[in-house]
Structure formats: C-alpha cells, structure tokens
Amino acid sequence: METVTVSPKFQVVIPKDLRRQLNIQIGQKLKARVCGEHIELFPEQPVSAARGFLPGLDSTVEREDDRV
Numbered sequence: 001m002e003t004v005t006v007s008p009k010f011q012v013v014i015p016k017d018l019r020r021q022l023n024i025q026i027g028q029k030l031k032a033r034v035c036g037e038h039i040e041l042f043p044e045q046p047v048s049a050a051r052g053f054l055p056g057l058d059s060t061v062e063r064e065d066d067r068v
Helices: 015-021
Strands: 030-035 038-045
Touching: none
Parallel strands: none
Antiparallel strands: 030 038
C-alpha cells in the first residue's frame, strides 16, 4: 500500500506505480466518493463507454408523432 501526503492546499499526488496500473493520464477526470472511513477515486467514463453494455436489448420503441 502506498502512502501519500496531503499538501497545505489539500492536494495529493497519486504515486507513479498506481498511475501506470490504472493508465491515469494528465488532465483525466476522476470521481471521488467517501466509502466508510476512506476515499475512493475512480476514472470518469464518457457516456459513449456505455454503448453496447446491454446486448440483446430491443431499442426499437414506438414514439408519438410529436416526440420524434
């Protein structure tokens, strides 16, 4: 487990080994949440990343004329 230090501006540096493992890039956005007594950071995924995650779902829906 890596140890990081909180700066006077409440900033932390993600250790190089962890950045490489997770392929975190400069400028990439991370989501943060509190989970019990710790903070979890995880990469923010674009909406396009969800395309195809429900294979076989019938997406053809009849729509009213004013909703097309």
